[in-house]
Amino acid sequence: MQFKGSIPALITPMKNGAFDEAAFRKFVNWQIKEGSSGLVPVGTTGESPTLTPAEHKAVVRICVEEAKGRVPVIAGAGSNNTAEAVEYTRHAKEAGADAALVVVPYYNKPTQDGIYAHYKAIVEAVDIPVFVYNVPGRTVANISVETLARLAHDFKNIIGTKDASADLTRPSRQRLMSGEKFIQLSGEDGTALGFNAHGGVGCISVTANVAPRLCADLQAATLSGDYAMALQLQDRLMPLHHAMFVEASPGPVKYAAHLLGLCEAEARLPLVPVMESTKAIVREALIHAGLLN
DSSP: OOOOEEEEBOOOOEETTEEOHHHHHHHHHHHHHTTOOOBBTTSTTTTGGGSOHHHHHHHHHHHHHHHTTSSOBEEEOOOSSHHHHHHHHHHHHHHTOSEEEEEOOOSSOOOHHHHHHHHHHHHHHOOSOEEEEEOHHHHSOOOOHHHHHHHHHHOTTEEEEEEOSOOTTHHHHHHHHHOTTSEEEESOGGGHHHHHHTTOOEEEESGGGTOHHHHHHHHHHHHTTOHHHHHHHHHHHHHHHHHTTSSSTTHHHHHHHHHTTSSOOOOOTTOOOOOHHHHHHHHHHHHHTTSOO
16 A cells, blocks of 8 residues: 555534534545545544544545545554554554554653653554654654654664654655665655655645645646646645644644535534634635635
């Protein structure tokens, strides 16, 4: 199973406070039809912090069911509680996911040795390919290039990383330390074009929730070496990349999805409906990208 290209970090549609399963099933199929080359259920964008364990597992199971092996599913399985991360990773395997996306433990502020021990416990408990998700803006903890290389060398099922640090020196340094076969996926839409120039092979994307075809085309252009075409697509997408984070994600992307008729704009507390000023920015960005009249 190849992990590359445009891989949306899927939103979890909500309706009247509950998981909107019908909207999610439809959304997964639309994503595949529009050219997404993989799917990530219950990442940060999927509101993993506020889903119940039962909901978390249901979202993963339904995503795998609907994908039907057409594209790989990388199931969100992270927690700042190592035992819970093991449980979610075990469930990802049982549900038939192709890999697990495991975030660096947040809030606890572990040392590099603590981060290493966290991933060691997970991969020794469950035999499934694992992507290490580094997003220091949300977790506070930041896995070093050296610790990640150590994990990659010590455990064969740690196959790659989702890097949302926006530090474009990292993919080159990681490539030198972890080798060319180590899969590097960007987790930051605005710098994903540059990330691929440094050796990345894809992006786990927020924007792809609402612009899957454009994001897939941009990724295809970079992977074929057509950076002139990629830059044209980047210019269409950049206002949208920016708009997705004017307020805490997934507020803006859920509003964008609502404008496109994909689902309700609803998110769970402590996230509240986006401000009117944000709505205007999101709408203008969708129009700029040619996705809304």
